[in-house]
Amino acid sequence: MTRSSKAGKRRTAQRASAAGALDYGHTEGGIILFDNARRARRVRWLIFGSSALCLGCLYSALDLLRTYGLSPGDGGVLRPLGERWAVAALLAMLGVAQLAGILFYAGLYLVRVELSAKRLILSTLRPFGTKRREVEAAKIGSVRFHDWALEPGSSVSTPWLALRVVGRRSPFILDLGAEYVDRAAIEKLCDASAE
Structure with a gap:
């Protein structure tokens, strides 16, 4: 049985289920x-949102690593390398930790x-x-x-x-x-x- 025919049968079963015809x-x-199936879709969307947030955190961490301190509000001077690494690592870990948590939850759901x-x-x-x-x-x-x-x-x-x-x-x-x-x-x- 091909993957598309399995997906088609699954969609048909879901439609029948929604109509109350499935025993x-x-x-x-x-x-x-x-x-x-219905609530699992919600959790899956949460996984996709968490993935996007993780990617955003990783991109921002990379940007902070290169430019932290250069904005006029920060003084216009590039911060020391250790400080930039610390802030970037913290932001990256927050993004990865929340994604790891939702993936762990999904493995139990x-x-x-x-x-x-x-x-x-x-x-x-x-x-x-x-x-x-x-x-x-x-x-x-x-x-x-x-x-x-x-x-x-x-x-x-x-x-x-x-x-x-x-x-x-x-x-x-x-x-x-x-x-x-x-x-x-x-x-x-x-x-x-x-x-």
Whole structure:
């Protein structure tokens, strides 16, 4: 199957999903427990914005390295090389750090979870596409609910589940604002693996 035909089938499935015609219970691969394509697009746009910000920081750092101190407000005299390197390095590190942080978050952000023959297929977000990981269902550690709110009583709330897998340091993130979440099946799977 070619890449364009896969993309076409995916778009068709998304359109059918939006129309309510797609049965979220079953696919060719197994049972869908979680699907989050719409919010994943938002996170992907955040990745692209962070990439642009990182490039801007790197360009500005290079410019500061060459010209810091030459503007009339700075005294019109080029600053010492050590000071220019320090300011440029700080700006470059800020740009790279925020991009590294969002890429780390994207690697934990689940787009889809499928159960297929006692194995979970976890699809995490990437800047272009997704990365699939197969994990034995018995290796699911725990699921923990989090409800972050901007302030107590606020209408801005982002509930999510932290899905722990045995052998991994960081949990996967299941955004409960997704199009489809079978929370009972996910929790039952965790209870069964704990036994």
